[in-house]
Amino acid sequence: MLNVHQVSKNFGSFQALRSIDLEFANGVYGLLAPNGAGKTTLIKMLATLLFPSEGEITYNGENITAMDARYRNLLGYLPQQFGYYKNDSPQKYLTYIAALKGMSQAEASPRIAELLKLVALEDVAGKKMKKFSGGMIQRVGIAQAMLNDPKILILDEPTAGLDPKERVRFRNLLTSLARDRIVILSTHIVSDVEPIAGEVIMIKDQRILYKDTVDHLCRRIEGRVFETYVEHDEAETFRSRYLSLSEKQESSRLKIRFLHEGEAMPGWTPVMPNLEDLFIYTYRDGQEQEDKEPAK
Amino acid sequence: MNKNHFPIDPPEEDVIAAQIRQIVDTALAPNESFPVFLWRMYKQLGFRHLFRDWTEILFTLLLFISLGILTALAAADQPSFAAERAYAFIFMLSPLVYLALSLLFFVRRMQDPIHEVEMSCTYSGQQIASLRMLVFGAAALLINSGVLIFLRLRLDTGTFNLPLALTLSAASLLLFASLFLYVLLRVRSNMMRIVLGSSYAALCILLLGPNESGSFFSPDSIPFYLYLPLGALFAFFFLKNLRRLADLQRQGGHFSC
Numbered sequence: 321m322l323n324v325h326q327v328s329k330n331f332g333s334f335q336a337l338r339s340i341d342l343e344f345a346n347g348v349y350g351l352l353a354p355n356g357a358g359k360t361t362l363i364k365m366l367a368t369l370l371f372p373s374e375g376e377i378t379y380n381g382e383n384i385t386a387m388d389a390r391y392r393n394l395l396g397y398l399p400q401q402f403g404y405y406k407n408d409s410p411q412k413y414l415t416y417i418a419a420l421k422g423m424s425q426a427e428a429s430p431r432i433a434e435l436l437k438l439v440a441l442e443d444v445a446g447k448k449m450k451k452f453s454g455g456m457i458q459r460v461g462i463a464q465a466m467l468n469d470p471k472i473l474i475l476d477e478p479t480a481g482l483d484p485k486e487r488v489r490f491r492n493l494l495t496s497l498a499r500d501r502i503v504i505l506s507t508h509i510v511s512d513v514e515p516i517a518g519e520v521i522m523i524k525d526q527r528i529l530y531k532d533t534v535d536h537l538c539r540r541i542e543g544r545v546f547e548t549y550v551e552h553d554e555a556e557t558f559r560s561r562y563l564s565l566s567e568k569q570e571s572s573r574l575k576i577r578f579l580h581e582g583e584a585m586p587g588w589t590p591v592m593p594n595l596e597d598l599f600i601y602t603y604r605d606g607q608e609q610e611d612k613e614p615a616k
Numbered sequence: 617m618n619k620n621h622f623p624i625d626p627p628e629e630d631v632i633a634a635q636i637r638q639i640v641d642t643a644l645a646p647n648e649s650f651p652v653f654l655w656r657m658y659k660q661l662g663f664r665h666l667f668r669d670w671t672e673i674l675f676t677l678l679l680f681i682s683l684g685i686l687t688a689l690a691a692a693d694q695p696s697f698a699a700e701r702a703y704a705f706i707f708m709l710s711p712l713v714y715l716a717l718s719l720l721f722f723v724r725r726m727q728d729p730i731h732e733v734e735m736s737c738t739y740s741g742q743q744i745a746s747l748r749m750l751v752f753g754a755a756a757l758l759i760n761s762g763v764l765i766f767l768r769l770r771l772d773t774g775t776f777n778l779p780l781a782l783t784l785s786a787a788s789l790l791l792f793a794s795l796f797l798y799v800l801l802r803v804r805s806n807m808m809r810i811v812l813g814s815s816y817a818a819l820c821i822l823l824l825g826p827n828e829s830g831s832f833f834s835p836d837s838i839p840f841y842l843y844l845p846l847g848a849l850f851a852f853f854f855l856k857n858l859r860r861l862a863d864l865q866r867q868g869g870h871f872s873c
Contacts, residue, residue: 367736389738397736404730417730419665420737420744464733 321345322366322472322502327375329361336361338526340375344472348498350513351506352595353523354603359506360400362523363476366504367397379472393422396470400477400506402461406450410441410460413449414467421468428467435463438493454481462490466497473503479512491516510596520595522602529602538593544581545597546588549573563604565597650859657739657747666751675720679713680759703784703835706764708820710785711792714756718796721748746862753793753854760785777836783843784835790850792816797857801864 324342328335337358353359364370365377368384368391377384384391404413411432418428436442439459449457458481465473473494479487494503495516507513513520514534522530522537530537545565550558555574558564563579577591579601584590627635648656658666667673734741764781795816803809 367732369732369735389740389743392736392740393738395736397733399732399736401732403733416665417733417737419661420734420739422660422738424660468738 321380323378323381324362324366325375325378327362327365327372327377329358329365329370330373335526337365337523340528342521342528342531344502344504346498346501347518348494348503348505348516350517350520351504351523352508352510352513352520352599354508357523358526359508359523360476363400363474363504363506366472367395367399367474368392389422393468394471396465396468396473398461398465398475398478400480402458404449404457404460407448409444409446409448410436410463411445413460414464417464418467423468431467431469432463435466438466439463440489455483455486458482459486462493471501473497473501474506475504476506477508478505479507479509487512510594510599514595522599524602534595537598538595541579541593541598541601543590544579544601545577545591545593546580546584547575547577547591548585548588550576563601565600650855650862653862654747654750654858657743658751661739661744661747666748672720672724676717676755676759679716680762683709683713683759683763703781706760706781706785707788707835709763710756710760710789711796713759714752714789714793715796717752717756718749721745721752722800742864743862746858749793749797749861750858753789756789756793757786760789777840780836780840780843783840783847787843787847787850788835790847790854794850794853794857797854797861801857801860 322344324340327337327340329337340362351359351362361370365372366384371385379387379391379394408416414432414435415428418432423431433442436445439462441456441459441463444452444456449460452460458478462475462478465475475494479490482490491512494505497503498516498518505513505517517534519531519533520537521528530540549570551573555567555576558576558578562576564576565579566577568575577597579597580588667676731741734744761782764778764785767781768776768778799809799812803812
């Protein structure tokens with residue numbers, strides 16, 4: 321069990337996170353918030369790359385900073401900006417990371433072969449990564465995070481650069497992995513989280529706003545999401561009055577999915593809200609904030 | 617059975633204490649000493665992962681060859697070099713070799729794209745850095761010793777004291793290496809680091825550099841056996857700073873360069 325107790329993080333006078341309390345058991349957790357909301361700060365603290373200014377993070381009751389290598393032994397981490405040496409092949413790179421993870425050559429070799437197959441890179445295992453596409457690089461990153469068969473798998477924006485087929489494969493992989501481990505998936509892409517997350521955590525104003533199942537979260541705005549058809553010349557007025565969630569061109573009119581907190585009007589069809597609706601509703605006031613974490 | 621009449625006396629205090637000790641000793645992993653930890657890490661990583669790639673190995677070899685050539689030229693062109701300047705040259709040369717090796721590592725570290733992944737591994741980036749600094753120290757000692765043996769072969773044997781040269785070289789390297797790590801860990805500002813480094817160089821030149829009445833300090837005025845305890849003292853501080861570097865993440869900090 322991974323616990324976050326009253327954790328705050330300050331960068332000088334800027335407070336990136338305030339009094340965070342979280343509890344993670346085995347399963348997939350989606351950490352959902354716009355860029356700059358503090359997701360990466362929280363992820364980095366869980367990966368021991370940053371340390372709480374206040375509070376503590378514990379694994380099975382023990383402070384993860386004090387656990388040091390014992391904690392990192394349990395950890396698989398894919399950073400948001402996954403770096404690699406361009407002249408390395410996936411095989412060489414994974415061998416290096418396996419050594420850093422304390423794996424012997426005898427343990428590492430079959431595991432690397434298994435993972436390269438899993439992420440469909442076995443045919444290019446010996447090729448230099450400088451010629452790889454973004455999706456291929458990301459798959460190497462996923463493989464390195466899983467090298468030590470981690471009990472805690474932390475992935476920051478893992479699907480960036482993956483094509484739709486790869487995304488589906490990746491989601492299925494995470495679901496199978498989550499049976500006996502904690503998987504924390506940080507993203508601002510709702511569709512990455514909705515199908516697989518047992519619980520979704522949403523951060524707003526440096527605090528945890530919600531931590532709940534997708535169904536329960538969506539019920540928060542049940543009865544407030546509608547669809548209707550609008551003529552093109554009325555669309556601008558409509559958008560200024562209601563929160564538009566999505567729009568689709570249908571024949572000569574626009575089909576608008578929108579949110580309204582009041583009585584329904586004739587011609588409006590109530591629909592079941594989804595996580596994306598809640599996301600847009602929750603973060604409707606703020607455009608994407610600038611990442612205020614100071615450069616180190 | 618009536619549990620209120622269970623016929624066993626409670627254990628004595630010392631039995632309780634002994635059993636607690638046994639449970640705690642069994643549950644807690646024994647503390648590993650720092651040298652043992654470094655050795656285990658070295659065995660795990662192996663030589664091939666200590667250097668990032670062949671460019672670092674090539675740089676080390678080139679440094680060694682260049683120093684050999686430079687020393688040979690200096691010894692050949694200046695007959696007075698051996699008698700008057702050799703020890704000052706050694707005192708300044710030793711740290712420079714270490715500095716060259718370390719700076720290459722830290723400059724590359726600044727551009728290291730996989731820093732975050734390294735920091736989340738069992739052996740953190742800082743622990744690997746500490747092992748590398750130790751290996752660089754050993755490599756610099758070896759390079760310097762090679763240069764000194766070369767000098768000994770080239771110069772008049774009557775004027776060049778090899779044991780003194782070797783102990784002086786080791787002591788000056790360990791002094792510089794421990795100061796280097798101390799500044800790296802304690803001083804945050806890069807500008808201040810440069811100022812301190814330049815001050816060290818200026819002080820060496822001032823103390824050891826030639827002037828009209830010789831130099832302010834002549835390293836050979838101290839007998840070589842006194843450099844042994846000095847070297848041991850500097851080695852202690854060097855290892856202490858290495859340990860601090862390796863433990864930094866556990867203590868909730870990172871160093872930047």
